[in-house]
Amino acid sequence: MASIFSRIVAGEIPSYKIAENEHCYAFLDINPLKKGHTLVIPKKEVDKLFDLDDELYTELFAFAKSIAAAIKQAYPCDRVGMAVIGLEVPHAHIHLVPINYMSDIDFTRPKLQLSPEEMQEVASAIQAQL
């Protein structure tokens, strides 16, 4: 069965999309640690990041760099942190989180509860910087 992320890419499940190109897709994490918390994924369904072929792996990180720059402009922060854990959804994904403190990227803490309107505002704010 297709991963939930493949279904998002296919448009079968809605997402707050930030950007996409031929091989990569970026959208808001539905359970954000901070406003601006974004997931960057390859469209191809591969479970583990380091199993991506070198070309797609490189393209994915280049895409993530451009998205991170937009996040930092939309949500001023010390820097954009990155994490790849991936035990929950078997489809490689890079977390990008605007951070000022270590705790901002602590995945054990409670997630933000944002309304659909707030999520759309976040997506639009980042898109405006692309």
Added chain:
Amino acid sequence: MASIFSRIVAGEIPSYKIAENEHCYAFLDINPLKKGHTLVIPKKEVDKLFDLDDELYTELFAFAKSIAAAIKQAYPCDRVGMAVIGLEVPHAHIHLVPINYMSDIDFTRPKLQLSPEEMQEVASAIQAQL
């Protein structure tokens, strides 16, 4: 003043080195979350990962991919997780941590206390897979 990581690259401060190439360096995190926890850095001292120029950024992630493969062979695990936080040392660094559970890459939990002999064993185990 040179960052502690620049001093490690220069050999002024010892490290448990895993590998290096012309522009990148990998060594064990001195406060590991798990055996195999490695830091991958550019030799050039740049504070923030996303401020690296595109070429060095790409090279750093390619280097990290090869190191991650060796870590996974030396320390069998579900996958190698990645994190870039970077608020403590102003020199871009990628954490690579062999993980089976989310908690394995929880930076808020107590670090392992490994003896110098144990650290050297870990470094040798990873190097043997390169």
